[in-house]
Amino acid sequence: MNNVNIKINGIELSVPADYTVLQAARMANIEIPTLCYLEGINKLGACRLCVVEIKGARALQAACVYPVNEGMEVFTNTPAVRRARKANLELILSNHDRSCLSCVRNRNCELQKLAEEFGIEDIPIKGENDPVHEIDDISTSLVRNNNKCVLCRRCVAACENQTVSVISCINRGFDTTVNCAFEKSISEVGCIFCGQCIVSCPTGALTEKTSIPQVINAIDNTEKHVVVQTAPAVRAALGEEFGLPMGTPVTGKMVAALKRLGFDKVFDTDTAADLTIMEEGTEFIERFTKQEKLPLITSCSPGWVKFCEHYYPEFTDNLSTAKSPMEMFAAVIKSYYAEKNNIAKENIYSVAIMPCTSKKYEAARPEHSTDGVQDIDASLTTRELARMIKQAGINFAELPDEEFDDPFGTATGAGVIFGTTGGVMEAAIRTVYEVLENKPLENLEIEPIRGMDGIKEATLTIAGKDVKVAVCHGTKNARYLLEKIKAGEKYDFIEIMACPGGCVNGGGQPIVSAQERAKVDIRAERAKALYAEDRASKIRKSHENPAIKLLYSEYFEKPCSHKAHELLHTHYTKRTKY
Amino acid sequence: MSAKNVPAFNGTKEQEAKLMEIINKHKGTNGALIPVLHEAQEVYGYLPIEVQTMIAEGLDVSLAEVYGVVTFYAQFSLYPKGQYRIAVCLGTACYVKGSGDILDKIKERLGIEVGECTPDGKFSIDATRCIGACGLAPVLTVNDEVYGRLTVDDVDGILDKYMN
Numbered sequence: 001m002n003n004v005n006i007k008i009n010g011i012e013l014s015v016p017a018d019y020t021v022l023q024a025a026r027m028a029n030i031e032i033p034t035l036c037y038l039e040g041i042n043k044l045g046a047c048r049l050c051v052v053e054i055k056g057a058r059a060l061q062a063a064c065v066y067p068v069n070e071g072m073e074v075f076t077n078t079p080a081v082r083r084a085r086k087a088n089l090e091l092i093l094s095n096h097d098r099s100c101l102s103c104v105r106n107r108n109c110e111l112q113k114l115a116e117e118f119g120i121e122d123i124p125i126k127g128e129n130d131p132v133h134e135i136d137d138i139s140t141s142l143v144r145n146n147n148k149c150v151l152c153r154r155c156v157a158a159c160e161n162q163t164v165s166v167i168s169c170i171n172r173g174f175d176t177t178v179n180c181a182f183e184k185s186i187s188e189v190g191c192i193f194c195g196q197c198i199v200s201c202p203t204g205a206l207t208e209k210t211s212i213p214q215v216i217n218a219i220d221n222t223e224k225h226v227v228v229q230t231a232p233a234v235r236a237a238l239g240e241e242f243g244l245p246m247g248t249p250v251t252g253k254m255v256a257a258l259k260r261l262g263f264d265k266v267f268d269t270d271t272a273a274d275l276t277i278m279e280e281g282t283e284f285i286e287r288f289t290k291q292e293k294l295p296l297i298t299s300c301s302p303g304w305v306k307f308c309e310h311y312y313p314e315f316t317d318n319l320s321t322a323k324s325p326m327e328m329f330a331a332v333i334k335s336y337y338a339e340k341n342n343i344a345k346e347n348i349y350s351v352a353i354m355p356c357t358s359k360k361y362e363a364a365r366p367e368h369s370t371d372g373v374q375d376i377d378a379s380l381t382t383r384e385l386a387r388m389i390k391q392a393g394i395n396f397a398e399l400p401d402e403e404f405d406d407p408f409g410t411a412t413g414a415g416v417i418f419g420t421t422g423g424v425m426e427a428a429i430r431t432v433y434e435v436l437e438n439k440p441l442e443n444l445e446i447e448p449i450r451g452m453d454g455i456k457e458a459t460l461t462i463a464g465k466d467v468k469v470a471v472c473h474g475t476k477n478a479r480y481l482l483e484k485i486k487a488g489e490k491y492d493f494i495e496i497m498a499c500p501g502g503c504v505n506g507g508g509q510p511i512v513s514a515q516e517r518a519k520v521d522i523r524a525e526r527a528k529a530l531y532a533e534d535r536a537s538k539i540r541k542s543h544e545n546p547a548i549k550l551l552y553s554e555y556f557e558k559p560c561s562h563k564a565h566e567l568l569h570t571h572y573t574k575r576t577k578y
Numbered sequence: 579m580s581a582k583n584v585p586a587f588n589g590t591k592e593q594e595a596k597l598m599e600i601i602n603k604h605k606g607t608n609g610a611l612i613p614v615l616h617e618a619q620e621v622y623g624y625l626p627i628e629v630q631t632m633i634a635e636g637l638d639v640s641l642a643e644v645y646g647v648v649t650f651y652a653q654f655s656l657y658p659k660g661q662y663r664i665a666v667c668l669g670t671a672c673y674v675k676g677s678g679d680i681l682d683k684i685k686e687r688l689g690i691e692v693g694e695c696t697p698d699g700k701f702s703i704d705a706t707r708c709i710g711a712c713g714l715a716p717v718l719t720v721n722d723e724v725y726g727r728l729t730v731d732d733v734d735g736i737l738d739k740y741m742n
Contacts, residue, residue, distance in 0.1 A: 165640035170649045181645035182627055189642075578631055578641055 006072040021063040021074055022050060026518065032076055033085065033114055036152035037064040038200055039518040041161055047152055048088045049114065052076045060084050086118050093120065095127030097147035103204040110202035110513055111150060133177065139187035140364045141209055141357040142198065146177050149205040155197035162475045166191045190310040190577050192475065194303035194498045195357030195507015208357045208508060211378040212388055218349035219262040226349045228263040229329050230254060232270050233355035233419030233503035234382045236529035240510040241386035242396040247525040249533050252401020257389050259402060267408040270415030272329035274542035275551065276300065277414060279322040279568050281431045282559035284493055293317055295491040298424050300324045302362035303498025305572065307475045312482050313574035321569040325418065326352045326359060327368050330375035331567040336555045352379045355506035358498065367570045381508030407547055413534030414542045420527035421473035421502035422449040422456060425495040429460065430541045436463040444540055452501060452524055455481055469493045474500035504530065584657060585699050587628045596621050597629065601636035610637055611647055615654055624658045657695040660702035662740045666718045669708025677716035681705060683733045
């Protein structure tokens with residue numbers, strides 16, 4: 001790509017010819033405010049907060065969509081620009097439910113930040129429809145509050161990017177709202193609850209459905225034995241909520257915080273990830289040997305599972321029947337753990353901290369219950385955990401590192417990398433290889449399936465046979481891969497995660513502003529924390545985990561045994577799109 | 579515009595066959611959705627959820643997108659037209675002579691909004707631009723019947739004529 005010479009605020013720059021004015025300005029460290037723009041996802045010039053003066057242009061232009069050209073002169077901070085931006089922001093604010101103090105996005109809201117930066121002291125105009133929209137909070141996972149919506153369409157674009165597209169802008173002009181078709185609740189359409197809309201939303205219009213009060217009640221109830229498990233991706237991002245740099249692993253501090261919050265036992269979901277590998281790996285070996293129901297597709301990601309059920313029901317037989325690590329753990333806690341510690345399972349309150357909003361849906365699925373009691377009582381997002389820590393007055397950054405509780409405190413590096421795209425497959429290969437080859441795998445780090453490419457493929461030779469594997473993340477890539485399979489492409493084993501980048505970028509993770517997301521690949525940064533923890537682990541293969549060996553010897557006998565099938569496996573439902 | 583109180587869908591097999599023909603004719607071309615919606619509305623008279631779902635499925639676009647387009651353009655209707663189609667002129671002359679109040683009175687009496695149809699399928703209301711009868715302002719039409727030089731008090735009498 002050739003470069004062009006332009007001037008921004010008198011500064012001479014040479015920038016790639018396909019850049020927009022916004023990209024060029026950011027390259028020169030000149031900040032232009034944005035609201036509707038979300039790098040790689042939403043680019044439409046709708047909010048008009050990024051307007052700039054361009055010499056010779058008829059009117060102010062939106063920097064996020066205006067292409068650079070040779071000799072262009074741009075001014076980003078003139079009286080006309082400032083006036084226009086401020087007027088546009090005031091109009092957006094005039095129709096916004098400004099209950100900032102009681103909003104979960106307080107101090108993490110792009111609109112609030114803009115109001116501060118623009119020096120808004122008064123909002124002279126009063127919008128007609130504030131606040132009149134009904135709040136949609138009947139799903140297990142998402143709450144949509146259109147009174148806080150600024151119509152930036154970032155959520156619509158994020159949903160489209162997932163090829164789910166259950167929300168759209170409806171009506172026109174002043175009556176425009178973001179809604180589902182026929183104003184249905186998000187719980188009544190083919191939403192997969194991935195929560196990518198939430199992490200794309202600049203305001204509090206989209207949030208998770210919280211279970212914090214229920215969890216606090218359980219902790220306060222002395223009759224309840226409250227157990228918590230934490231997913232691998234949580235430790236890779238929780239620190240961001242407390243000002244630590246992105247990609248800082250905070251495993252020890254997180255455990256310390258959970259103990260101070262009053263949880264009776266703090267377990268590591270990674271242990272259950274190892275259990276999932278044992279079950280799923282065995283399932284793979286069985287199917288591969290018999291050459292039936294291939295490719296086997298992973299089922300740890302509830303967003304992906306729901307996507308498959310709604311949009312590709314013909315593939316539900318390919319899904320691994322092994323439950324997700326969260327649900328395996330939940331089943332073990334209310335059976336093996338309850339029996340061993342002589343606690344009535346009704347008195348156990350089982351909490352999961354997940355990077356995910358779809359896990360709330362998974363937790364509520366009727367399949368994941370025993371005698372009418374859900375195996376998981378509450379699934380919280382990483383953000384909800386951060387809120388609980390802040391509310392409890394815990395100084396997170398200064399906490400000492402503490403260890404997970406036994407007997408489920410030992411996890412392996414294989415379990416840790418579950419939190420990023422490629423991790424489940426890599427963990428599975430480490431075990432499947434050694435089981436079939438009966439000798440140690442030399443290089444544990446399987447590079448071709450790491451990284452942020454949308455679809456990664458590799459053919460491995462295991463026990464003299466070629467095993468063709470694929471890894472994809474984001475349901476757009478899943479759709480692409482499944483269409484390829486329908487057209488005749490053959491695979492043996494596939495890992496799919498619903499969120500782009502896998503769980504590290506899940507819909508329950510800390511929200512990173514659009515400005516920040518344009519600068520760093522949050523998926524790769526957070527993944528680094530997990531790969532570092534894997535490298536530092538003493539045990540890096542699931543089948544070598546002593547906790548897992550103990551579970552099989554004391555309870556499940558062997559992978560895919562009758563008992564294992566009863567407690568650790570599940571089934572799926574074919575659903576319709578509409 | 580939102581879809582409440584839409585009468586039960588009773589599309590025929592013939593209509594569905596026609597719709598499939600329309601979808602197949604446009605499928606694969608850029609911007610197929612709007613012409614398909616136009617032609618579908620000609621077949622059914624309106625665009626209820628059943629029709630929009632068939633279009634979404636047929637064109638492989640999401641139902642939310644279809645609904646977004648239908649609710650964006652005023653010429654698409656989520657409601658069937660009534661046996662008696664009331665059209666109140668909101669052109670400049672009629673408007674300044676008080677047709678807005680007449681429209682409000684009709685909405686109140688029938689309990690529906692502009693664009694909607696009564697659940698019994700009898701009446702629908704449209705607000706139109708100038709129909710060229712400014713000399714008679716304010717004007718409304720019921721099917722082909724024209725009523726002019728109206729006051730709010732005339733509304734009940736006109737509606738009563740069609741009630742039975």
